Amino acid sequence: MNYEQLLTQTALADDRYVVMTAENRALVRNMPTTLGRRFIDTGITEQCMIGAAAGLALRGRIPVVHALAAFLSMRAYEFIRTDVGIGNLPVKLSSFIPGFLSDGNGPTHQAIEDVALMRGIPNMQVFCPADEQDLLAMLPTIWASSTPSYVRINTRPAAYQHEQPFEIGKAEVVSRGTDVTILVYGMLFEQALVAAHQLRDAGQSVGLINMRSLKPVDEQAILEAAATAQVLVTVEDHFLTGGLYSIVAETLLKHRTTARVVPFALKERWYKPARLNEVLQYEGFTGSQLADRIAEQLTESLTSL
Amino acid sequence: MQHKTIERLQQTAFRVRKHIIRMSTDGGCFTGASLSATDVIVYLYAEFLNVTQETLNDPNRDYLFLSKGHDVPALYGTFVELGWLAADRLQHHLSAGDHLYWHPNVNIPGIEFHSGSLGHLPSVALGVALDCKLRGTDNKVVCILGDGELNEGSVWEAVLVANAYQLDNLLFLVDRNFFQANMPTEELIPLEPLTDKFTAFGAAVKRVDGHDFTALDEALSTFPFQTGKLNVLIADTRRGKGLPSIEARADRWFCNFTHDEVDELLGELHGSAKATLESETLVVR
Numbered sequence: 099m100n101y102e103q104l105l106t107q108t109a110l111a112d113d114r115y116v117v118m119t120a121e122n123r124a125l126v127r128n129m130p131t132t133l134g135r136r137f138i139d140t141g142i143t144e145q146c147m148i149g150a151a152a153g154l155a156l157r158g159r160i161p162v163v164h165a166l167a168a169f170l171s172m173r174a175y176e177f178i179r180t181d182v183g184i185g186n187l188p189v190k191l192s193s194f195i196p197g198f199l200s201d202g203n204g205p206t207h208q209a210i211e212d213v214a215l216m217r218g219i220p221n222m223q224v225f226c227p228a229d230e231q232d233l234l235a236m237l238p239t240i241w242a243s244s245t246p247s248y249v250r251i252n253t254r255p256a257a258y259q260h261e262q263p264f265e266i267g268k269a270e271v272v273s274r275g276t277d278v279t280i281l282v283y284g285m286l287f288e289q290a291l292v293a294a295h296q297l298r299d300a301g302q303s304v305g306l307i308n309m310r311s312l313k314p315v316d317e318q319a320i321l322e323a324a325a326t327a328q329v330l331v332t333v334e335d336h337f338l339t340g341g342l343y344s345i346v347a348e349t350l351l352k353h354r355t356t357a358r359v360v361p362f363a364l365k366e367r368w369y370k371p372a373r374l375n376e377v378l379q380y381e382g383f384t385g386s387q388l389a390d391r392i393a394e395q396l397t398e399s400l401t402s403l
Numbered sequence: 404m405q406h407k408t409i410e411r412l413q414q415t416a417f418r419v420r421k422h423i424i425r426m427s428t429d430g431g432c433f434t435g436a437s438l439s440a441t442d443v444i445v446y447l448y449a450e451f452l453n454v455t456q457e458t459l460n461d462p463n464r465d466y467l468f469l470s471k472g473h474d475v476p477a478l479y480g481t482f483v484e485l486g487w488l489a490a491d492r493l494q495h496h497l498s499a500g501d502h503l504y505w506h507p508n509v510n511i512p513g514i515e516f517h518s519g520s521l522g523h524l525p526s527v528a529l530g531v532a533l534d535c536k537l538r539g540t541d542n543k544v545v546c547i548l549g550d551g552e553l554n555e556g557s558v559w560e561a562v563l564v565a566n567a568y569q570l571d572n573l574l575f576l577v578d579r580n581f582f583q584a585n586m587p588t589e590e591l592i593p594l595e596p597l598t599d600k601f602t603a604f605g606a607a608v609k610r611v612d613g614h615d616f617t618a619l620d621e622a623l624s625t626f627p628f629q630t631g632k633l634n635v636l637i638a639d640t641r642r643g644k645g646l647p648s649i650e651a652r653a654d655r656w657f658c659n660f661t662h663d664e665v666d667e668l669l670g671e672l673h674g675s676a677k678a679t680l681e682s683e684t685l686v687v688r
Contacts, residue, residue: 116537135537141567146526146560153530156516157462157538177557180520181527 101125101253104234105162106132108241115241116154119164120147122194125251126164144174151189152181160188162241167196167209167250175215182246183219189246191216196226196250197284197335198369198377205368214340216248217313223247223266224313228287231256232310236264250284257288260308269316270308278392279305279323281342282333283312289378290333292385297392303327312345320349324357331360331392335383338363360395362388404620408450412616415484416445417672420645422480422493424668430497431659431685432505433473435649439580439613439640440474440547444481446619447545447576451626456487459512465542468528471549471578472506472518479503479511487513522555524548525575529561532573543626545574551583554592559604562633566605571627574634575606578613580642584656585686597637606635613638648677654684 102125109115110132117129118138129137140147144165151161165174170193182189193212200207216224223245227233230253240247243266262270273294282290287308294306305327307319323330332343343361350356362383370380378384382391419441427434444467448454452465469478476496482488488511495501502510506519518524528546535542552558565573579597581588588594601608607628611618619638628634641651646668649655660668660682667678 138533138568140560140564143557143560143564145522145557146529146564149523149526149557149561150530150533150564152516153527153532154534155530156527157531157534159534176520177523177526181516181523184517 099234100230101233101237101251102128104237105129108238109133109136109162114158114160116159116161117164118147118151118161120144120169122165124194125192125253144169145177148174148177148189149181152177152185152187155182155185155187155189160190160241162190162192164192164194166200166207167193167212168200168207171209171212171215171248178216178222178246179219183221186221187246188244190241191246191248192251193248194251198374198383199252199285201374201377202371204371208368210336210364210368211340212248212250213312213334213336213342214344217340217345219246221245222313223311225311226250226283227252227310228258228260228284228308229254229256232260232264232287232308235260236310239264239266252285254285254288258291264310267311267314267316269319270310271319272306272308273304275303275305275327277302277304277327278329278331278396279307279327280331280333280392281307281309281320281323281346283309283342284335286333286335286383289383289385289388293388293392296386296389300393302393302396309342312342315345315349317349317353320346321353321355324350324355329358329360329395331362331395333362333383333388336363338365360392362391404617409616412445412449415449415481416442418484419445419477419480420672421669422483423476424646424665424672426476426493426496427658427668428660428662428665431657432476432496433656434476434658435582435642435652435655436471436549436578436580437474437477438644438646439642440471440578441477441480441644442614442616442640443547443576443578443619443638444477445484446616448481448485450620451623452543452545456485456512459487463540463542466515466528466531466544468515468518468524468544468546469507470518470521470524470528470546471552474549474578475505475507478507478514482511482513521549521552522557525558525561528573529565529570532565532570533568535572536568536570542572543574544572545576547576547578549583550577550579550581550588550594553577553594554583562601562604562606565633569631570633571629571631574626574636577635577637578640579637580640581651582642582653582656586653601635601637605632607632608635608637610637610639613640614644645672646678647671648680654686657685657687658682659685
């Protein structure tokens with residue numbers, strides 16, 4: 099089962115679903131044939147697509163809409179906020195090539211502020227699957243809910259067998275640790291997994307959490323990690339502002355607690371466009387680089403004691 | 404159209420204009436933009452749209468979307484005349500205890516969708532029209548746009564897409580009052596030849612005097628204008644229509660009059676001499 103098969107099956111079983119795209123057909127190539135008139139391609143018009151999705155939702159439809167992450171989250175932002183957000187309509191946003199996944203496109207196509215933007219909209223839920231398996235496990239619940247949602251689509255093959263069933267507002271606690279806990283979402287989960295292994299091999303006690311649901315967020319998982327580990331690390335292919343680091347900070351502050359939190363994110367700049375493996379290497383986000391950077395922090399943490 | 408029908412429409416529009424003038428104080432409203440759209444809104448609800456208080460939630464009703472949301476006093480005034488809204492609620496305009504403010508919201512029965520940010524509802528209306536086509540129902544879907552609103556690129560996206568999907572159940576009605584916020588349209592971002600622009604985008608276009616009920620009726624009696632095409636009706640109107648003291652003035656878009664001025668303007672509407680207005684003209688955009 100892949101994304102398109104799941105969507106086709108869902109839409110064929112329930113005619114409330116319509117599938118829309120602003121001429122971004124990569125994920126839904128065969129759907130004009132399988133879905134007929136319930137496949138709606140509005141051409142390169144992200145704003146019109148979102149407005150029309152709101153109109154379709156007013157008539158009882160559940161539009162699942164597709165566009166490149168940068169254009170969906172920014173070109174159409176005010177339409178999402180005003181038509182879908184204020185209307186609190188069940189429009190399901192499938193955001194293609196978010197974060198590092200736009201690899202060689204360059205900064206025009208880099209959606210690395212999308213989490214910040216989307217979670218700023220009342221009623222909007224935000225989900226970031228670790229891989230294809232994680233994605234497919236969460237979509238049925240997300241599509242069936244009555245709220246608007248934004249999903250950072252990630253169809254990369256799973257490097258980990260996810261066993262914890264998906265629940266809105268729940269993170270997947272992969273492991274618990276007392277030295278450091280890595281909080282991560284999306285495609286960087288795979289690298290964080292490698293980093294965790296490497297740190298463990300070096301004798302550290304390492305926790306790893308696949309955040310999955312960024313809004314609503316699993317506050318309990320964050321608080322537990324803060325209480326257990328010496329250091330929390332947030333890892334994200336997103337600007338430092340408004341993403342997971344901010345969410346963790348907000349959560350700790352809200353519960354009047356604190357922790358040493360080290361963010362790995364993009365600080366006030368776009369990333370170097372290249373093939374994905376080279377992006378990760380250049381930006382210091384491969385598993386091995388992350389492990390080294392985290393180990394440095396742990397050393398600092400010890401010396402400061 | 405029968406003479407007595409025209410007379411009835413004129414009387415209704417007259418009363419709606421009174422409601423608008425009364426809302427133009429204690430905080431004010433977009434008086435000029437509301438008065439220009441009054442006749443088309445009154446006409447649509449009285450003669451064109453298949454919707455009643457009983458069918459406001461019926462999926463087979465006709466829809467009206469007010470994309471030019473700042474003329475909502477004309478719509479609320481019309482709802483009062485239709486009996487959908489209690490007249491005394493208009494006195495709650497801008498009160499935190501009610502839902503009437505400068506732009507529409509769905510807490511008022513009859514408002515199909517909130518608006519205020521220009522260039523949104525052509526796409527929303529398009530989605531509704533598309534769903535009606537998918538389901539094979541024969542609802543009519545009307546979206547009222549301002550002419551200044553046509554500056555927004557999203558309007559033209561919607562025209563292109565409506566044309567691609569052959570939405571002949573959809574009508575974009577342009578309140579062509581020749582003003583945008585602070586300027587005559589032709590002095591800022593010229594729109595003419597406007598019929599040609601819509602035609603070139605694939606729509607079936609008609610253009611009429613938007614204060615002439617007979618002309619509106621003749622134009623809309625042939626709806627859809629052409630099978631498989633988006634309908635566009637350009638209604639030529641005057642900003643501030645009905646009040647010569649503010650008519651066709653760039654500086655009388657948003658108005659906040661004193662109570663005495665409101666009384667004078669009501670007199671002016673009834674045919675008395677032009678009101679002397681001392682309230683400052685307001686620039687709100």
